[in-house]
Amino acid sequence: MRNKALLGLRGQGEASTAWMWQIAPTVMLLLFFFILPLAGVVRTSFYPGTRSFGAEGFSFEQYLKVILDPFYRSVLIDTIVDGLIVSMVCLVIGFPVGYSLARLPPKQRRWRLILVILPLTLSLVVIVFGWIVILGRGGLVNQLLVSIGAIDRPIRLPYNRTAVLLILVQQFLPYMILSVMSVCSKIDPVLEHAAANLRANRFTTFRRVIVPLAAPGIVSGMILVFILTVSAFVTPRLVGGGNVQMLGSIIYEQVIVALNWPLGGALAMVLLIVTSIVISLANLLAAKKFARHRSSANAK
Amino acid sequence: MQNDITDKVMATLGVFVRATVYVMLILPAVIVVIASLTQGDSLSFPPKGFSTQWYSNAFASTPFMSALWTSTKLAVTATVIVLSVGSAAAFAIARYRFIGSSLFQSIALSPLIVPVVVLGLGLLQFLSWMGFSQSYLGLFVGHLIIMLPYVVRTMVTGLLLLDRTLEQAAMNLRAPPFRVFCRITLPLLVPSLITAGVFAFVTSFGNVTLSSFLASSGTVTLPVQIFTYVEYSYDPIVAAVSTIVIAVTAVVILVIERAVGVDKLF
Amino acid sequence: MDKNTAVLTLKNLNKTYDNTTAVDSVSLDVVKGELLCLLGPSGCGKTTTLRMVAGFVKPTSGSVLIQGSDVTNQAPYRRDTGMVFQSYALFPHMTVAQNIAFGLQNIGFAAKAQTERVHEMLQLVELEHLSKRFPAELSGGQQQRVALARALAMNPAVLLLDEPFSNLDAQLRVRLREDLRALLKRIRITTLFVTHDQEEALMFADRVVVMRSGRVEQVGSPAEIYETPATRFVAEFIGWCSLFEGVVDGQGVFTTGKSIRLPLDHKPGPATVIVRPEYVKPAEALGSGPVFEARVTSNTYYGALCRLRLDVSGQEVLMEAHYPYGHGPSIGDRIEIRIDPKGARRLPAH
Numbered sequence: 078m079r080n081k082a083l084l085g086l087r088g089q090g091e092a093s094t095a096w097m098w099q100i101a102p103t104v105m106l107l108l109f110f111f112i113l114p115l116a117g118v119v120r121t122s123f124y125p126g127t128r129s130f131g132a133e134g135f136s137f138e139q140y141l142k143v144i145l146d147p148f149y150r151s152v153l154i155d156t157i158v159d160g161l162i163v164s165m166v167c168l169v170i171g172f173p174v175g176y177s178l179a180r181l182p183p184k185q186r187r188w189r190l191i192l193v194i195l196p197l198t199l200s201l202v203v204i205v206f207g208w209i210v211i212l213g214r215g216g217l218v219n220q221l222l223v224s225i226g227a228i229d230r231p232i233r234l235p236y237n238r239t240a241v242l243l244i245l246v247q248q249f250l251p252y253m254i255l256s257v258m259s260v261c262s263k264i265d266p267v268l269e270h271a272a273a274n275l276r277a278n279r280f281t282t283f284r285r286v287i288v289p290l291a292a293p294g295i296v297s298g299m300i301l302v303f304i305l306t307v308s309a310f311v312t313p314r315l316v317g318g319g320n321v322q323m324l325g326s327i328i329y330e331q332v333i334v335a336l337n338w339p340l341g342g343a344l345a346m347v348l349l350i351v352t353s354i355v356i357s358l359a360n361l362l363a364a365k366k367f368a369r370h371r372s373s374a375n376a377k
Numbered sequence: 378m379q380n381d382i383t384d385k386v387m388a389t390l391g392v393f394v395r396a397t398v399y400v401m402l403i404l405p406a407v408i409v410v411i412a413s414l415t416q417g418d419s420l421s422f423p424p425k426g427f428s429t430q431w432y433s434n435a436f437a438s439t440p441f442m443s444a445l446w447t448s449t450k451l452a453v454t455a456t457v458i459v460l461s462v463g464s465a466a467a468f469a470i471a472r473y474r475f476i477g478s479s480l481f482q483s484i485a486l487s488p489l490i491v492p493v494v495v496l497g498l499g500l501l502q503f504l505s506w507m508g509f510s511q512s513y514l515g516l517f518v519g520h521l522i523i524m525l526p527y528v529v530r531t532m533v534t535g536l537l538l539l540d541r542t543l544e545q546a547a548m549n550l551r552a553p554p555f556r557v558f559c560r561i562t563l564p565l566l567v568p569s570l571i572t573a574g575v576f577a578f579v580t581s582f583g584n585v586t587l588s589s590f591l592a593s594s595g596t597v598t599l600p601v602q603i604f605t606y607v608e609y610s611y612d613p614i615v616a617a618v619s620t621i622v623i624a625v626t627a628v629v630i631l632v633i634e635r636a637v638g639v640d641k642l643f
Numbered sequence: 644m645d646k647n648t649a650v651l652t653l654k655n656l657n658k659t660y661d662n663t664t665a666v667d668s669v670s671l672d673v674v675k676g677e678l679l680c681l682l683g684p685s686g687c688g689k690t691t692t693l694r695m696v697a698g699f700v701k702p703t704s705g706s707v708l709i710q711g712s713d714v715t716n717q718a719p720y721r722r723d724t725g726m727v728f729q730s731y732a733l734f735p736h737m738t739v740a741q742n743i744a745f746g747l748q749n750i751g752f753a754a755k756a757q758t759e760r761v762h763e764m765l766q767l768v769e770l771e772h773l774s775k776r777f778p779a780e781l782s783g784g785q786q787q788r789v790a791l792a793r794a795l796a797m798n799p800a801v802l803l804l805d806e807p808f809s810n811l812d813a814q815l816r817v818r819l820r821e822d823l824r825a826l827l828k829r830i831r832i833t834t835l836f837v838t839h840d841q842e843e844a845l846m847f848a849d850r851v852v853v854m855r856s857g858r859v860e861q862v863g864s865p866a867e868i869y870e871t872p873a874t875r876f877v878a879e880f881i882g883w884c885s886l887f888e889g890v891v892d893g894q895g896v897f898t899t900g901k902s903i904r905l906p907l908d909h910k911p912g913p914a915t916v917i918v919r920p921e922y923v924k925p926a927e928a929l930g931s932g933p934v935f936e937a938r939v940t941s942n943t944y945y946g947a948l949c950r951l952r953l954d955v956s957g958q959e960v961l962m963e964a965h966y967p968y969g970h971g972p973s974i975g976d977r978i979e980i981r982i983d984p985k986g987a988r989r990l991p992a993h
């Protein structure tokens with residue numbers, strides 16, 4: 078009988094405590110190594126001074142610094158702008174891919190999907206390294222430019238913001254593509270046929286039928302890309318060198334190199350707050366605009 | 378007539394964008410593999426000559442090889458643990474109605490959307506408060522946290538799609554609960570378990586963001602090793618090591634493709 | 644065992660979900676070798692009743708007895724029932740033979756005995772040649788027979804069938820239910836089955852239990868249910884019929900207002916009378932009985948017969964008649980009909 082309860086095989090409506098045993102390990106894991114550490118960051122961000130170990134007291138010093146210091150302020154603003162740019166670009170070029178994947182027959186979809194999943198699962202540092210090879214002095218782009226005579230000698234291509242953003246777009250594009258694909262595959266193609274039958278051209282069908290119905294996937298994809306971008310630090314460090322500062326990289330700097338955890342904590346809290354605001358705003362917007370027809374779109 | 382023009386423009390544009398995107402997605406990996414086969418001493422493209430000397434160098438390099446071993450060991454053990462812990466949680470979420478069930482589920486999924494730098498600082502600090510800093514354990518639990526969302530999400534979906542009448546049919550055929558679990562529930566969940574396990578594995582194996590916060594001299598993972606190496610210098614040995622990472626990832630994806638089919642994942 | 648002892652007994656069975664009553668004090672006996680059918684509209688609690696017998700749903704009150712012993716609180720996997728699920732619930736990762744052997748393994752059949760029994764069952768349902776196939780490689784009808792073989796292999800005291808034909812197309816359904824009935828009769832297994840299709844219930848069952856919102860409305864043989872329904876609900880749910888409200892006078896004549904007059908040998912008083920459409924005929928086709936003037940309000944061609952709705956001075960009367968080549972009367976035509984008084988049934992007063 079006990080066995081039966083543990084395996085979730087009881088008849089409906091019977092009370093059981095088996096779920097407690099099933100969630101207990103995960104609850105402990107999340108409590109000790111997720112929730113408490115995050116709470117720890119909150120506490121640390123209110124320490125005065127620059128001591129990481131044995132710090133005491135309570136002050137808003139770090140937050141004031143983040144807000145008042147023009148350097149941190151501009152990094153914060155730049156990072157948010159970068160996040161918006163990367164998520165917009167990912168949407169614009171990722172949508173056609175995600176949509177076409179959703180509409181392809183399984184056989185053709187398979188190999189393209191592998192092309193999307195490989196960069197998603199491949200270590201980020203390997204991808205960044207690949208881009209360094211492409212953009213570097215002896216790299217593909219320089220060789221091309223030299224051979225067509227656009228430049229005389231190889232030039233330094235990375236180490237600027239555009240390169241960083243390009244690489245971030247490529248890294249996070251798979252998230253957008255998959256998000257769009259999964260929502261588009263739930264849109265009944267019959268709706269598009271109906272629109273065409275009502276004399277809508279492809280653009281009108283896209284704008285008036287597909288985009289509104291795909292909105293949940295678009296929003297969740299953009300949120301994910303935004304979060305990943307604003308907390309990125311490997312790419313800015315490796316490609317941008319010291320020239321491109323992003324919030325993620327200065328947090329890493331403060332925590333690992335400068336060992337100034339209170340300041341790192343305050344910056345991390347600001348990052349967390351920014352991402353939470355963006356998530357809530359996006360969800361609110363989507364809910365307001367699209368909530369009313371979402372139910373009928375999902376009830377295929 | 379006007380319709381035809383917009384349609385054509387959109388179709389052409391679509392083909393162009395899609396082709397660019399696919400090329401862009403796969404380009405870095407392809408370039409790394411090609412560059413690793415160079416004969417020269419510096420990274421260049423196209424590579425100068427053909428040789429596998431950088432692979433011999435990579436395999437002879439103690440830092441890279443011990444990092445590869447650390448990464449593999451970490452990914453395998455963490456996958457086993459997170460699969461059992463996360464599947465149990467998914468069982469509870471999918472099969473019981475309890476207070477706080479949806480809160481629990483969203484917390485279990487939230488490591489996906491909490492910025493890694495925040496989690497990295499939090500864990501680093503918490504572990505040093507607890508006296509576990511610079512330890513394998515810290516790296517291990519950190520990886521469990523970031524693997525957990527994939528496992529919970531995949532297993533909950535798998536369990537909800539599993540037809541409960543099959544279990545009832547087995548019971549009606551006199552199979553006691555444990556037998557139902559072993560002969561019916563578990564075999565039917567194998568595709569979900571493979572998917573969850575593979576995603577957990579590659580998440581851990583390739584992770585650099587969280588690991589670079591938690592790794593220490595004794596516990597350097599391969600991506601962290603590449604990261605620190607590339608920060609100061611880069612030569613074709615990194616390309617060779619990176620190709621090993623690409624190969625492992627590709628093999629793992631092909632495993633899913635064979636066992637489950639990639640188009641069933643999303 | 645005595646032929647008339649009940650193999651399955653339900654005593655005052657109740658099931659309430661949060662605020663709905665799915666099954667309301669149902670009591671039944673199913674005797675050895677009987678085919679008993681639970682019939683009723685969607686949502687009347689048929690599946691819930693069946694699941695309480697199999698043990699997947701725990702009754703709120705009441706009890707279930709199988710071969711005289713109370714199994715109400717027994718786990719499903721200890722009960723001697725064999726169920727064929729509506730979706731068949733064949734294990735997709737096992738072959739046909741493995742599906743059938745699964746239950747045998749659970750009750751400790753030796754390997755050799757298993758093989759023999761599986762073979763015997765496959766012969767019974769005529770699927771020997773498909774034993775190595777997986778369920779996904781079978782047609783709907785074949786899947787149903789595998790599900791049946793799997794349940795029968797256990798030699799259960801009671802066989803439970805939940806809408807066994809609902810996943811099959813119309814033609815196959817008619818053929819399979821005749822075959823299945825013959826098979827179940829041949830092996831003399833006690834069967835409780837569920838359907839919402841009255842035609843299926845009438846042709847398949849020895850006894851029919853008509854249910855309505857969780858309650859038993861009438862129990863009887865198919866003929867009793869059809870010819871002498873106990874309530875208006877049963878009369879209307881089982882087939883087509885004309886319904887007349889009126890009074891019976893001292894001479895045993897039934898009248899509704901001024902339009903219908905029929906001789907009826909019953910006690911005087913208000914009465915509800917039903918007439919099945921096959922007892923209504925065009926006047927020239929029936930030798931005796933009162934003649935009525937009727938106006939055709941609709942005429943639907945069904946091939947072997949036509950179904951007509953007629954208006955007899957404000958009273959609707961339904962008729963089935965054979966008009967070759969569809970040369971029946973058109974809407975608005977006036978025709979003469981006779982109602983066979985033998986077909987008039989008075990519903991019991993409540």
Ligand SMILES: Nc1ncnc2c1ncn2[C@@H]1O[C@H](COP(=O)(O)OP(=O)(O)OP(=O)(O)O)[C@@H](O)[C@H]1O
Nearest residue numbers: 089660663665684685686687688689690691692839
């Ligand atoms: N798990 C449940 N929770 C709440 N109500 C339920 C549950 N299962 C069934 N019911 C309700 O009990 C009633 C009877 O359901 P049941 O499935 O027995 O009907 P049925 O006669 O088999 O109908 P159908 O012919 O549509 O299969 C319905 O009103 C249904 O909504």
Ligand SMILES: [Mg+2]
Nearest residue numbers: 689690691806
């Ligand atoms: Mg039912």
